[in-house]
Amino acid sequence: MEPYLAHLASDGREQPLLDHLEGTARRAAQFAAAFDAEEQGRLAGLAHDLGKYSHLFQQRLRGGPRVDHATAGAFVCLQQGQPFAAFAIAGHHSGLPDGGSQGDAPTTGSFLGRINRALQGKLPSFSPWTQELTLPSPPLPNLSALDGMFFTRMLYSCLVDADYTDTADFMAESSSPTAPVPTIEALWERLRNYIAGWFPPKGPLNTQRCAILDHCIQEGLQRDPGLFTLTVPTGGGKTVASLAFALAQAQSKGLRRVIYVIPYTSIIEQTAQTFRDILGEEAVLEHHSGVSYDLQDEATPEALPLAQATETWDLPVVVTTAVQFFESLFSARPASCRKLHNLARSVIVFDEAQMLPVSYLRPCVWAMAQLVAHYHVSAVLCTATQPALQPLFQEFAPQLTPVELCPPDTCRWEVFQRVTFQNAGKLTWDALACRLQAQPQVLCVVNTRAGAQAVFQRLQREDSFHLSTLMYPAHRRRQLAEIRRRLTLGLPCRVVSTSLIEAGVDVDFPAVYREEAGLDSLLQAAGRCNREGHRPAQESVVTLFQGEGNAPPLFAPAIGAGRYVMARHTDLASPEAIHDYFRELLDLKGTQAQDIQNILPTMADNRFPFRTVAERFHLIEDHTVTVYIPQDEGAALVERLQAGECSRALFRKLGQYGVSIYPQHAAALTASGDLAPWGEGVFLLQNLDAYDSKTGLSLQADCGKGLFL
Incomplete structure (x- = not known):
């Protein structure tokens, strides 16, 4: 009797089905071992293609009609009391389905509808599998509905990656050479060599930066994986300090990679380049919509790992967007979920953590808590304006208590007080433009793109610059390069920008104007003034003002919380003021507004609604x-x-x-x-x-x- 086959290659080679199942099981078990689910991974891998034991599927390999081969393995696993593997198998090609209800018709796409298809004998016979395989029966983890959905998605990731990898390895006519990827230990040594020149520090500012850096390294070496905050004043060197903590933790605690989650691509490009300068091009994956690894253009050994890693995130350092990160965690699609198992045993740094969107805050924090509590992840909330998220973490994982990596006795915040705030009240665009024109170097940040253009058009075009997302990214980069050049040379430079310049863009102006906004935005704008501390604070003025017209409704809660805090705190940059601001903002928004799509209640009350949740969870709501x-x-x-x-x-x-x-x-x-x-x-x-x-x-x-x- 001819063997049952899994795949036929274009050159005529045949892959026996048993070889594919065992190869997938071996890989899936290896992937799932990172979160203590090795045998669950092995089961999913062995059972995922049981439907290929049907004669109809064997005909499909030679041009026959399409055959549902995924439901068979899901049905067998469910019969054996293994619902997590069953769901993962059911979706390994078409995506994770909604659980549905027991009365669902066999023609529906829900999980239970497909199970009813099997119960009613509407699947092609696949019984020969019992002659070649014995499936394991691993113990089930004791999980709540919410925990079970997260576990299933992680197991699904292991199966999808293992299946894709085993299939690709067989289909490839030849293997391409790839450049070696450095180990975490090698990257740790590269970082140590990079920072060696920082010591001994010169001047009070560098002394504080080095104290923060050293404390982060010691905490990384000594602490077990867990939840951390890194609250560093603007200009305190948090990018390198957070990387130092992450690599110290990874190499000392056996973690596998560092993942940087950043709100905007404008910060990602800058951060990723900093990491490449420190660690080497081959160690850093920059993954977002604005970067490409095109193997057709550059099929080199160096490019191949980067191109492949965009699907799997299996390089030692990954820099990505919050949209990519969180939408993958709530996705139902195989391509989006394939990389998720590589989050386990990682250090994940959430840069500019205050920018997590309030409308999805609860599901985002819940996902972060899942990773730390159950998947051996160290999570770091990294920002100069730390949001008050501890109550949410305590709600979702009471055992998690965040550890501050820059406690008060490590950092003297007054050293970083490089600006003086003043309030100009309400200004027309004409009055604002007159003030800006009178200063040789000044940055003005307004709330809308229309406002930015209106102010800019009132300035003399020579020596003036505009920044907003009405400019394509490559154009903005050129503008920023020219702005930095002029600032360095002391040439006239007046810039009108939307808040994109606040998000980690490294510029240093002697004066800044900021339209009224939330406290976090005001402090981020202030971070572009006297950034390096070369001028006295009293000569480095950040002017707050109200622009023309009413503030957009979108900004009203943040402005209200900012006014509340400014009326009660003289030092707007103090940790106490920042904590009060975020607490007030979350109170103004309310619990329901922190999960506007009811993601968590839907997951808790339904039978694994994977597809429904994926359709609802979109971190960027704007229809553009x-x-x-x-x-x-x-x-x-x-x-x-x-x-x-x-x-x-x-x-x-x-x-x-x-x-x-x-x-x-x-x-x-x-x-x-x-x-x-x-x-x-x-x-x-x-x-x-x-x-x-x-x-x-x-x-x-x-x-x-x-x-x-």
């Missing part, structure tokens, strides 16, 4: 479209798109030349002939005059909703 700008390299990329090319690598590169706008804005620009539609949610700029070299895409047809950063 993308306009690609055919300028510079973007022109050639747009030509490739128009010629019919459609690849992920192309769209990643195009991301550097894309601007996100509201549909109403796009409709108005299209009606005026400035834009041409190109697929769903995508437009191409037709009229290059609608893109200004200083301010970016025209706002003339804007509908007034542009609250982008």
Whole structure:
């Protein structure tokens, strides 16, 4: 009798089904061992393709009709009392399904509907599996509904990665050489060599930075994995200090990688480059929509691990966005979930933790608590303005008590007090522009893109600069490079920006103006003033003001909480003021507003609603479209798109030349002939005059909703 097959390669090679099941099981068990679920992983791997033991599937390999081969293994596992493996197997191709109800029809896509399909004998017979396999019966972990959903998704990740990897290894006609990836121990030594030049420190500011760095290293070496906060004043060197803690912890406690989660790509690019400078290009994966590892363009041994790691995150240092990180944790899709098992036994640093969106705060903190409590993760909330999240962590995991990596006796905050605040009250755009024009070097941060353009247009264009997301990312990078050059040389430089410049962008102005906003935003703006402490604090003034018109409703709670704290604290940058601000902000928002899609109640009250949760969880709620700008390299990329090319690598590169706008804005620009539609949610700029070299895409047809950063 011919053996049952799993795959046929294009060159005619055959992979026996038993070989594929055992290879997948071996890998899945290895992956799941990172969170103490080795035997669950082995079971899922052995059972995932039991449906391929049917004669109909064997015909499918040679051109026959499609066959449901995933439900069979899920049915067998459920019969054996293994629901976690059953769910993982059911979704290993089509995605994790909703659990559904026992009365679901066999034609529904729910898990129980598919189980009813098996119960009613509507699956092709796959009984020969019993002649080749004996499935293990690992003990079930005792988990609540919420914990069980998270565990299932992690087990699913192990299965998907193991299945994809085993299949890809068989299908590959030849293996490509890859460059060796450095170990955590090697990276620890590279970091130590990098910081060796910091000691002994010179001056009070560097003395404090080195004290923070040294304390983080000692805590990393000595502490067991857990929940940590790193509250460092702006300019305190938190990027390197947090990396030092993470590598010290990883190499001393046997953790496998460091994952940096950052709110915006504008910070990611800067942070990732810093890490590459310290650790080497081959050690750092920068994973977000604006970066591409295109093997067609650069099929080199150095590029291959980076390209493959975007799916698996199996490099030692990963820098990614909060959107990518959290939406993957709540996804039901195989490609998005494949990397999740590599979060186990990692150090995860949440940079600028205060920027976690309040409307999804509860599910985000719950996911973080799951990782720390059950998956051997060290999580670090890293910021100059620490949000008051301890009550939420205590609710979800009472055993977790955060440890501060920069306690008061380590850091003298007064050393970092480099600015003086003053309040100018309400200013018209004309009055504000007059004040800015009178200063040779000044930064002004406003709340909306329309406001930024309005103020900028009132300045003399020479020596003045504008920054907002109406400019494509590559354009903003060029502008920032010129701004930094002029600041360094002492040349006139007046900048009007939306809050994107507050998010970790390394610039140093002698004076800053900030439109009224939340306290965290005010302090972030202040961090761009006298950043290096070269000027006296009394000469480095941060001016707070109210702009024209009413504040957008989106900002009202943050502004209200900021006013509350400013009326009660003279030192706005003190840890006490910051704690009171976030406590007041969360109180104003209320519990329901911290989970606007009812993610956690839905998971607790339903039978594993994976698909429903994935459809509801979108960290960025704005319904926007993308306009690609055919300028510079973007022109050639747009030509490739128009010629019919459609690849992920192309769209990643195009991301550097894309601007996100509201549909109403796009409709108005299209009606005026400035834009041409190109697929769903995508437009191409037709009229290059609608893109200004200083301010970016025209706002003339804007509908007034542009609250982008």
